[in-house]
Amino acid sequence: MKTIAKKYKTQGSVSYPHIGRFLTQYFAKYGVNRAAVARELNVADSTTTRYMAQESLQFGILWKISVAINRNLLADLASRLPIPFATPREIALETELKAVQEELNALKLENKIYKDLLK
Template identity: 80%
Template sequence: MAQKYQTQGAVPYPHIGQFLRKYFAAKGVNRAEVARQLNIADSTATKYMAQESLQFGILWKISVAVNRNLLADLASHLPIAYTTPRETALETELKALQEEVNALKLENKIYKDLLK
C-alpha cells in the first residue's frame, strides 16, 4: 500500500527515479561514480532510480555530486510561475544593459552624422 505522501494529487509530481535516470543518461553521468561520491552502495543508487519519490536530502546530495541544481530542474515542472531573486536581478541587469546599448547606438549615430 502506498504511503500517504506518495498519493498523487490534482497536479501529479514527476517520478523522481525516472527523472534521475533520464538525466544521468542524457548527460552521461556514471551512476557508480555518483554512488561513490555519496558513499553509498551502487545497488542503493540503483534503487533510487526506481523510486517514485526521494527525500530532499538525497536529491540535494545527488545535485552536489553531479554539480547540477536538480531541485530547480524538478521545480521547473511545477505549474506555478515563479521567478527566483537571482532571475529578477539578472532581468534588471539585462534591462539596464539594453538601455545602455540603446544610448550608445544613439551616440554612435550622432557621431556618424557629425562626420558626414
C-alpha cells in the first residue's frame, strides 16, 4: 500500500522545528511533569507521550499545553522564525525605555548644571 505524504509535513525552504522534540526538551529543561500536564489537559498520559513524538501538533493542543504549564510556548516557537518581528508588548516597552532614557539624559544634564553652580 502506498503511503501518501501529508502536505503540512513537507518542509519548505525554511524548515520548522520538530514540535514533539521542542516539547520534550522544554519539559526536561524546566522540569515540567508530563503526567501532570496530561491530568491538566484531561487526556491519557500516553496521549502526551504521543504529542512529544509528533513532528507537528495542532495549534489548539499547543495552546492548551501553554495554559497548562503557564508558559507561552507559541511565543517561544515564534521566536525561532527567521523573520524579524516585534510584539505589541515589545514595541510598548521599547517606547517606554526610550522615554526613560531621554528623562535620564535630561536629569544628568540638570545634575551637571547644579554641580557647576555649586563650584
